[in-house]
Amino acid sequence: MTGAAAMSSLLAVEIPYWASTIIKLGVVALVVPTAALVLGYVFLLKMMSFMQSRLGPMEAGPYGTLQLLADGLKFIQKEDIFPEKADRTVFALAPLVVLVSTFLIYVVIPTGPDAVVAQLDVGIFYALAVSSLSVVGILMAGWASANKYALMGGLRAAGQLIAYELPLVLAVMGVVIQAGTLDLQKIVTAQANGExxxxxxxxxxxxxxxxxxxFIFLVAVQAETTQPPFDMPVAESEIVGGYQVEYTGFRFLFFxxxxxxxxxxxAALAAVLFLGGWALPWGDLTHWGFNIAGPVIMLVKVLAVAALIFWFRFTYPRLREDQLQRLAWKFLIPLSLVNIVVTGIFKVVL
Incomplete structure (x- = not known):
């Protein structure tokens, strides 16, 4: 059998849907934590240290590159403590709910013509829906801890996440109107083939x-991830540490x-929706080479958006609770509605 014939026979083998799904989910489970480790090092530890004119971690590994791995090992070794009056089942499940809701977002993010776990016709709707599940885990953590400060942090987080879900969704609507689809892969194609x-x-x-x-999307993301200046749910100076104050060891690591x-x-969603995702405006978007180059292109764009997110995190002071709610309801939501109306008018006229 010739090499070409052998390759044709290999490609003709059809992998069962359940098997391909397990393989894809396994890749996500392995790649995402590894990428988060590297990106977390680059953008959290080193970027913050450079902004503050200091070196940052230097001891763990070459140039401190293994600092997050060292922190992870430290958390795993710590004692897993349950408060005496806590609801043990709900307390234990809360971090898993938060972590799973995060991993489910990556299922629909495309990094190439075929490099996506599940290409859904309603991909952006799915991504925004599963991202909102984290508020359930946060409320579980706040209530099950039997700690008034944890409960207060959980309620703050719930109010904040619910308020900023609206501008987050409305900011995406302009892109959906322009692209004419909810499919993230088709949104990428629309930008690459557009003029x-x-x-x-x-x-x-x-x-x-x-x-x-x-702009609205980035501000809403900052609030959705409870990062400064929207970190009221975990304000150490006010409520000790928020909804995760009673968590130790690997459960805190999950948060x-x-x-x-x-x-x-x-950041990956923003790269897909606003920066063209894995594609470039030249070349055959169906070519297999984009399955190799696409993840690299996507990574560069994700890093650019993540740099903005963490720059905001290290630059602005914490808002008051009333300022946070006022920003969402009186500024971001009306502005996003105006953006939708203007986008609709231009879509019809042009």
Missing amino acids: IFGWGGIGNPFIITQFVGF FMGEFGTAFAF
């Missing part, structure tokens, strides 16, 4: 026409992974 006033040199990345939506994993998941 700006008849010129397609850079395609039509929606950040140009949806810069207002991009940490969920927070930063969600930040990078939303």
Whole structure:
């Protein structure tokens, strides 16, 4: 049998749907934590230290590159403590709910023509829906801890996440109107094949026409991940530490992974929705080479968005609770509605 015939026979083998799904989910389970480890090091520890004119971690590994691995091992070795009056079952499940809701977002994020776990016709709807499940885990953690400060942090987080879900969804609507689809893969294609006033040199990345939506999306993401200046649910100076104050060891590590994993998941969504995702405006988007180059292109764009998210985190002071709610209900939501109306008008006229 010739090499070409052998390759044809190999490609003709059909893998069962359940097997391919397990393989894809396994890749996500292995790649996402590894990527979060590397990206967390680059953008959390080193970026913050450079912004504050210091070196950051230097001892664990070359140039401190293994610091997060050392922190993870430290958390795993710590004692797993349950408060005496806590609901043990709910207390134990809460971090898993938060972490699973984060990993489920990655299922629909495309990094190439075929490099996606599940291409859904309602991909963006799915991503936003599963991301909102984290509030359930946060409320579980706050209530089950039998700690008034944890409960207060959980209620703060619930109010904050519910308020900023609206501008987050409305910011995406402008992109959906322009692309005419909820499929994330087709949104990528629409930007790569689009034109700006008849010129397609850079395609039509929606950040140009949806810069207002991009701004609203980033602010809402900052609040959804409870990062400064929207970190009232975990304000150490006010409520000791928020909904995770009673957690130790690997369960606290799950909350940490969920927070930063969600930040990078939303950065990936922003890259797909506004920056063209894995595609470039030239070349055959169906070519298998994009399955290799696409993840690299996507990574660069994700890093750019993540840099903005963490720059905001280390720059602005914490808002008061009333300021946070006022920003969402009186500014971001009306602005996003105006953006939808303007986008709809241009869609019809042009």
